[in-house]
Amino acid sequence: MSSPVSLQANARGDSAQHPAPHLVDATMFWSASSGGVRRYLQAKHGWLTRHTGWKHTIAAPVADQPDMVELPAVTLPGSGGYKLPVKRRALATTLQSLEPDLIEAGDPYRLAWAALDAAHARHIPAVACCHSNLELLAASFVGPRLAGTAMRAARRYVRRVYRHFDLVLAPSEIMKLHLLDAGVDRVVCQPLGVDTQTFHPARSSPMWRNQLGLPPATRLLVYAGRFAPEKNLHVLAEAVQRLGAPYMLLAIGAGPTPPSGERVIVRPFETDPMLLARTIASCDVFVHAGDQETFGLSVLEAMACGTPVVARAAEGLTELVDDSVGAAVADGRPESFANAISTLFLHDRGGPSRRARERAEAYDWNQMLPLLLMRYRQLLRGGPRPRDTGADSVTPTTLPMSLWQ
Incomplete structure (x- = not known):
């Protein structure tokens, strides 16, 4: 090119x-x-x-x-x-x-x-x-x-x-x-x-993560985007509830349908891309249960941060996410997401992290x-x-x- x-x-x-x-x-x-x-x-x-x-x-x-x-x-x-x-x-x-x-x-x-x-x-x-x-x-x-x-x-x-x-x-x-x-x-x-300089694995910050006050062994999942019905955030909330400790879900965004639950932390929409990149890069896995995405920009930004992704295998997300960069979930059931997330943590996430970053670089x-x-x-x-x-x-x-x- x-x-x-x-x-x-x-x-x-x-x-x-x-x-x-x-x-x-x-x-x-x-x-x-x-x-x-x-x-x-x-x-x-x-x-x-x-x-x-x-x-x-x-x-x-x-x-x-x-x-x-x-x-x-x-x-x-x-x-x-x-x-x-x-x-x-x-x-x-x-x-x-x-x-x-x-x-x-x-x-x-x-x-x-x-x-x-x-x-x-x-x-x-x-x-x-x-x-x-x-x-x-x-x-x-x-x-x-x-x-x-x-x-x-x-x-x-x-x-x-x-x-x-x-x-x-x-x-x-x-x-x-x-x-x-x-x-x-x-x-x-x-x-x-995606801006691969802003959304970069180097944004990861242990200090930011410590500020959440969570136990060091917490497996921190993150979603960033609109809190809208088609995002199916209730699926993510139910999945993390099924998983129990040490899993937590951090949801960042705004909209009429925020997720809720004892294992869910909700934070307001982040307007600063650099701060958003720091948050995503500092978490363990990015999750997305939406089934109507025409592309999936937030997923691509997570991949650029080197954060493995667990996402619904539907619409535009199928072109970004497969099992090499995390997990593509075939259906929208909470138990399916819970299984995919827990399975990902059974293996070294270094490989999916590197491949996610490599795939995102092609979309700079x-x-x-x-x-x-x-x-x-x-x-x-x-x-x-x-x-x-x-x-x-x-x-x-x-x-x-x-x-x-």
Whole structure:
């Protein structure tokens, strides 16, 4: 793969003959406690600033960093600080006013339609990054009896919105297949990445671990991420309860469904990546029972820390976790997780730790972001394809509220 610097040459906006392109990332998935999408956009912003002349603007309902643009939105109760962009025309007007050369939409709701409107008005390419599996979210919202109906409706909506974009980015191969099966074309697999300098085994700190006040022989499991229903945190809590002493679960995050139990320690969301890396690297095993992950950024960060991972063998996690880096659990039963965790501790975890780190290094942002930049440049050279978004729309009442979170 070409180096980040070599990829800067001979492309629109990276020479004296052309002004630098302006990329606008529009997303609703941004709050004080948001994780994966926020770190993706922050990593992209920093990398573009260091390695290219591109201008990059993040547009979100919550603007808590310099140079961000705040989008009109309403507060979304019970979402952990997220806001919902609703007014399509106002959103499109705001995005147009930024005068972008390329727009990337980070969610498939009203903001996606507004991004398409703005791209159409400016005759520029529009990209969508698929961070959520709407079919699985819909099924979990309505329950088993109506799951099939909900999934079919979600699939129709996915096809309707994404078919207008010039390119759709799927963070995993399995998510790419889901989109293709739904009838979406122009899909490519564009994995997320990790800062392997920040998330590094050297962050491990015995002093930090001692501050928890736990016995030295404690087998400390850690989960970091949103406390959301699809993360199945109750499975982890029940698994550690089954295991008993000396196992403990440290859960770091925010959201409506935190785990609980006498062997569970809950800590608030950590905004500082360096402190988060110290925590993860200082624990024995990272655990994740989610079965709807489109990628699994927190799992990748744990692997970069050299922390073995026990995760559900489902969706995007299957492409990151296998028994060589920890354990891939075939089902979501607490006893299955308990067995996988205890079995991992029967053997030397040095091998899984080294292999986890090696696998994460292949996903370093300096590998993933040049590939993404190449895709952007191809779109800019080719220009947008004709699109008509006027007939397609969605209102906040069309989809269940959980899909907006």
